[in-house]
Amino acid sequence: MSIAAALPQDAERIVEHWRAGVLSVPPHYPPCQGMTAAGWPDVHAGMIEFLDTWGVEAVHLGFGTRALFGVHRLAAAFRVDATGALVNVNHMPVASIEPGIIRFTNGLVNRGMTNPADSISLWEFVRSARARAG
DSSP states (O other): GGGGGOOOHHHHHHHHOOOOHHSSSOSSSSSSSOOOOTTTHHHHHHHHHHHHHHHHHHHHHTTOOOHEEEEEETTTTTTTGOTTOOOOOOOEEEEEEEEEEEEEEESSOOOOOSGGGGEEHHEEEEHHHHHOOO
């Protein structure tokens, strides 16, 4: 089954999976290169806000984990071509979503990453970094 064809209960499960992933990432300090100490707490809170407001709709519109929460598997948030729509240096609230497009309140539009094959979820990146650190 495609994400876009998810039944309501399936969409809610996907959103809860995303929420668990976001909550597994420490909210008080940047989890990877390319994020700032000043901006990260608001970005983290904004991810939860997005899930509360837009999560189920995002699933039904076909957004996946990497499209929203992805980072480059080696360069993290430094590689914006492999960074999800919600992984930003500073939080910007979402104004609207439609298939393949997220519009932010500041007028910026995210139409998806150009290099999704090199992306993994932010929480996978954090887990692998912890494993490498020992």
